Amino acid sequence: VLIGDEPEAGMENLMEVEIPKDVEEKLKELDAKEQEQMEKDKQECEKQQNESPEGLER
Template sequence: MLLEAIMLLTATKAGRHAVREKGTYLVLRELHRWEREPDVLAACEKLIQVLIGDEPGPGMENLLEVSIPEDVEQQLQCLDREEEERWQREREERREAQEQHEEPSR
């Protein structure tokens, strides 16, 4: 939830500036090194991309108010679904590996 809250702060130019100025990237970089939860890693990666990316051009100071063409929105939704499916597979693989590790040897 904290990563999502920080992401919302980065929706505006002033918010992105404030978040960058506080050294948030360094904290996120360390979090990303030890975090194992796929959902947290995904949120961390998205926030890092916002922080290290170029500043959006004129008219995009508030990213929550940007109009996105329908075809682009559909492409982004498709990418989100693919990413979620990938994270789900990784969670299942990790769970299976844990179960195999916990089973007593016969």
């Protein structure tokens, strides 16, 4: 990523840039969905391990 020598006014620190409310809400929604999917995947993995403990597969 190439950043110019002089950032525009208000862009000096990207951690302090205003994020539009609709974008912020969408990001929070996507984050919640991702967390939910990760938890679901984790539970499915644990369920599979409990059904077939390592070393007992045929």
